[in-house]
Amino acid sequence: MREEKPLLARPMKKLASDLPVIDELTRKMTAAWRKGSQQNGQGSCTLMTCSCKVAVPWAMFLIGEHAEFYTSALCIHSIAYHRDEISQKDLEKVRNFPFEGEDPREGELKKPDGGPWALGWFRRKENSK
Numbered sequence: 753m754r755e756e757k758p759l760l761a762r763p764m765k766k767l768a769s770d771l772p773v774i775d776e777l778t779r780k781m782t783a784a785w786r787k788g789s790q791q792n793g794q795g796s797c798t799l800m801t802c803s804c805k806v807a808v809p810w811a812m813f814l815i816g817e818h819a820e821f822y823t824s825a826l827c828i829h830s831i832a833y834h835r836d837e838i839s840q841k842d843l844e845k846v847r848n849f850p851f852e853g854e855d856p857r858e859g860e861l862k863k864p865d866g867g868p869w870a871l872g873w874f875r876r877k878e879n880s881k
């Protein structure tokens with residue numbers, strides 16, 4: 753039976769760095785993400801919010817050579833903007849992906865202070881309470 757392990761599946765807790773780290777690890781994660789598949793949560797209106805306020809719809813994605821890891825839509829964002837917070841063990845798992853690295857797009861990186869992924873409406877909703 754396949755064992756699904758979490759990999760960068762949780763929102764980060766500390767502040768994001770100003771600039772994303774785009775190196776071999778981020779590029780491998782991007783490749784794994786693009787090869788992955790969404791398992792559930794499609795159409796869900798529940799949001800997962802990162803410490804930097806970037807929010808994504810809650811959903812689980814299976815990635816890895818044998819889809820052995822589950823992750824969230826924040827995985828590329830986390831490895832690029834929250835590198836300090838990711839354990840060496842998790843970085844090692846990403847390093848071991850047998851994929852050719854691919855450059856992440858802006859929508860995949862989810863820059864903390866802009867873009868549709870910052871979901872300004874979500875903050876407005878919070879403020880109107």
Ligand SMILES: [Zn+2]
Pocket residue numbers: 764768802803804805806829833834864
């Ligand atoms: Zn973040």
